Amino acid sequence: MKRQIPVVVVAGYLGSGKTTLLNHLLRNNGGTRIGVVVNDFGAINIDSMLVAGQVDSMVSLGNGCLCCAVDVSEMDGLFDRLTGPRSPIDVIVVEASGLAEPKSLIRLVLGSENQRIAYGGLVELVDAAEFVDTRARHPEIDQHLQLADLIVLNKVDRIDAEQLSFVSTSIAELVGAVPIYPTSNGVLDPALLFDKPAVAEKPMVAEQLTLDQLIEHDHHDDHRHLHDGYDHVEFTAERPLDPRALIDFVEEPPRGLFRAKGFLAFAVAGESRKFVLHVVGRHIRLQPTRWTRGERRVSQLVLIGTGLDEADIRNRLHACVHPSPDLLDENAMLNLQRYLI
């Protein structure tokens, strides 16, 4: 019988760095052929666009959280596509949305009828800079960490040694012997996840979870899902934006907003770049990049938070669209310089 293909689930709260880690793995795959399942909120799947181009085989699931919106047969459809005879994949990575319940995802993998795959473990990403706040708002995070086989403590560049020690100790108290890997920008040795021979003989999970154990776990669960109470708003602008208005918007974010991400085009003379926007909590980052050949220069944003006032957000974002065909001069870019990476 052919070797089974491990399915590694990469989860972690909104903005913790899952896509960044996935892109790092894809760029440093050391010859391992990685199939990817990307899940994100909404019809505009920003994550799949951020991963596209780096990967041979990707299937993406938009419109809802993987853990609830999808049943085993739907997930199997995706696995079947990735493991078909024409697709020589060594490992599958499932990137969950930032609000997914890891337990439900593991259940989808364990419940799969695809004979070629096997659950390969749960990697939970933690935003080291946001951990204390996130945990205060979402005590359920503790349970997610307890299910993990590897914890990637990301964004340690944003905290000092004392904070790092505090966060690492708090997590270690929760998870016991589960390894904690501190890093920045998702830089992780891919061999930790899917070293080829190691995976074949010894999966990353020390103790393989079974469906029964998960069901047992469920009895201790209060059945609250992380995404209960979260809203998302999607926005597309065909015409370019005024950067000053956009920066005002993110600096004074709508009430309840935690995460925003997307691509932006600005109506500024001489400015033809595409800007990738990331807002995580109060942290704003803009990364200039290029539009690919033939790509439509539209701005697309997804906003995620609790109790979002969609009408107000739409009005405010519409007001960011530059109203005239005349371009702004380059001074209009000054305010956003400090957020560039």
Ligand SMILES: Nc1nc2c(ncn2[C@@H]2O[C@H](COP(=O)(O)OP(=O)(O)OP(=O)(O)O)[C@@H](O)[C@H]2O)c(=O)[nH]1
């Ligand atoms: N300073 C810093 N920023 C990081 C690090 N890792 C990721 N980021 C930034 O954090 C933001 C969110 O990263 P993503 O990789 O998109 O996070 P995600 O978990 O995929 O986000 P969701 O899918 O929305 O939950 C981006 O601006 C990244 O560039 C890190 O180690 N340090």
